[in-house]
Amino acid sequence: HTVRVAQPMGMWYSTEFLRNLMDIWELRGSGLTNMHGATGDIVLLGTSTPQLEEIFWELTHNMGVDLGGSGSNLRTPASCMGMSRCEYACYDTQELCYNLTLEYQDELHRPAFPYKFKFKFDGCPNGCVAAIARSDLGFLGTFKGPIKINQEVVAAYVGGEIAPNAGAHAGRDWGKFDIQKEVVDLCPSKCLSYEGGKLIMDHKECVRCMHCINTMPQALKIGDERGVSIFCGAKAPILDGPQMGSLLVPFIEVNKDDDYQGI
Secondary structure, three states: OEEEEOOOHHHOOOHHHHHHHHHHHHHHOOOEEEEOOOOOOEEEEOOOHHHHHHHHHHHHHHOOOOEOOOOOOEOOOEEOOHHHOOOOOOOOHHHHHHHHHHHOHHHHHOOOOOOOEOEEEEOOOOOOOOHHHHOOEEEEEEEEOOOEEOHHHHHHHHOOOOOHHHHOOOOOOOOOOOHHHHHHOOOOOOOEEEEOOEEEEOHHHOOOOOHHHHHOOOOEEOOOEEEEEEEEOOEOOOOOOOEOOEEEEEEEOOOOOOOOOOO
């Protein structure tokens, strides 16, 4: 048997949690794990029927963690780290994921759906949990208004004082940072230009792909009016190929006190 374990919101683990989980699986299973499966779950691979109830009891009663969804029901909702870690998060992904998990808890254990169903929650357009492509109902953080540009810091990137991509590609010498080649030319909507030592943006043409922000994170910041877009129906049919979710709600503000219970 394969056992799916519901991961905590944002996939935050303590070493104590992971050690306890591995102790259970070494004793009652094969010791093989998949961190994480395509649905986001912790997947424990291979155990025998007599061990199932023992595993269920230890997970739910001793560790306080729920079992994940499988088959024709609600799969375990998954979220990115959101505001607990990421400065780009436009809403509290963990809070919304937690509330919707509680709202549809019965569907995790007593399937009421005719087919598998996935919620996923991305805090920003970077889409770290691929909500737009890997969920039946996806929530993608987005923002309105212009991207904020600090021209002095842009100049520091161009001058080599600050490493691009937050130093993520510092393992080898890629040569001098070229803002035209690495930022302006790669903008999908061609809304950027670099003129007279300044980065110019046609904000109404910006599609918020996040590339310029990811490349120069100290120089560019997301807009102040933040909320969420809701997508539905992403799938990967064999004949037609992968399909992104359809935009259901372009933008809605998410107020933690008012909206999280009833979104």
